[in-house]
Amino acid sequence: MRNIKMILAYEGTQYAGFQRQVNGPTIQGIVEAKLSQILNHPVSIIGAGRTDAGVHARGQVVNFRTANLLPVAKIHKALNSLLPEDILVLDAVETDQEFHARYSAKNKTYSYSIDNGPLRPLFNRNFVYYYPRQLDLKKIREAIDFLVGAHDFKSFQAAGTNIENTVRKVNFCRLEENDSLIKLVINADGFLYHMVRNIVGTLLMVGNGKMTVEKFREIMEKRDRSLAGPTAPAQGLCLEAVFY
């Protein structure tokens, strides 16, 4: 069986998330249906990250197995011609048998985009969280510094999640500014459920003066989701890249 690796980009707006489910269209469901059509057998894909409803990807990685000998370039082309306009295969290659999109991943980069301008966003409205309140970016950057390194991120994990080991290593985290657009870019060896969105919701409280930087640090140490800020909306989040 050949093992095919693909890089996907998609706009998550119209989907119930990456992972296949009964209610609503999903990225996985659609890609699998189109691949099955091309390869003449049922195909299951494995995704590196299970992005939520409304979350986008510029570099989601998936893999799947097939005995069909159709050249990978043809699979790539056929798939792009069948997929809807909001899903695109950027690359497809045949890879070694051991490769597993999820378990082989060493680290991933997510971005979270905030429009901090006075007017609501127009052209990029599905890709940013509109947050017009004044933000102290210096304070947000101070809080961000506490995130880098190996830490227990339980305070930023969605309540009710059953994951025992909530320690993750953040390799880098930075804030980029471009006019009214503020983008948090974060790379870690793994992410807890809602981790980026909960971090962003809490950082915005630091930025708008509702929480001190010291308090932010305390919340991380207390491992208690109820102390942290709200979950920032899905549409600002994007899976940028997965590294192996």
Next chain:
Amino acid sequence: MRNIKMILAYEGTQYAGFQRQVNGPTIQGIVEAKLSQILNHPVSIIGAGRTDAGVHARGQVVNFRTANLLPVAKIHKALNSLLPEDILVLDAVETDQEFHARYSAKNKTYSYSIDNGPLRPLFNRNFVYYYPRQLDLKKIREAIDFLVGAHDFKSFQAAGTNIENTVRKVNFCRLEENDSLIKLVINADGFLYHMVRNIVGTLLMVGNGKMTVEKFREIMEKRDRSLAGPTAPAQGLCLEAVFY
């Protein structure tokens, strides 16, 4: 009566164009309906340019008259809260009585965006014309040079249009490149119907080798629409700015 000038941005994808009409929603129709609701009287707006279905604007200018004394900042805010997410008022000011969005305009800038990459566009798919064939940009630039200045652009006017004076003055026209994105930016004292889209359709023939630069020049001189290239699709076009 106060004369109010506004700058509008919109994504034209879902609209039957700027100009009010019976079939399908229009920018004018929606803005007028919302303004009438805010100001408690029927409002008619005058637009600087009548963008077609699917054409976008980053700097459309409109004006309207009202006896209502509501401060212009309040009109601006109320309008943005009532307008759909794909139309946005960037600015609103009270202006002099003589100002007419269309007749007072000295010149306008349009852009036309082409995605010349190997893969179909994803995130900007409603804002570019996907044209994956190889293009000789040097040749396109040579043809563009013939456009600058005062010329009779009848060859680039939509067939069947009844406009006697088809001379327009192009103040500048340039081609910008950014990775696989190619953008034509053109400023003129006026534009004939479909002029930019017909120019682009013809320039693409120069770029792909189907037409020589000399032939392009000849076509301009012959004042015959049937000699020029096809009309490029609406979604690549954007009214960038209107100058007074």
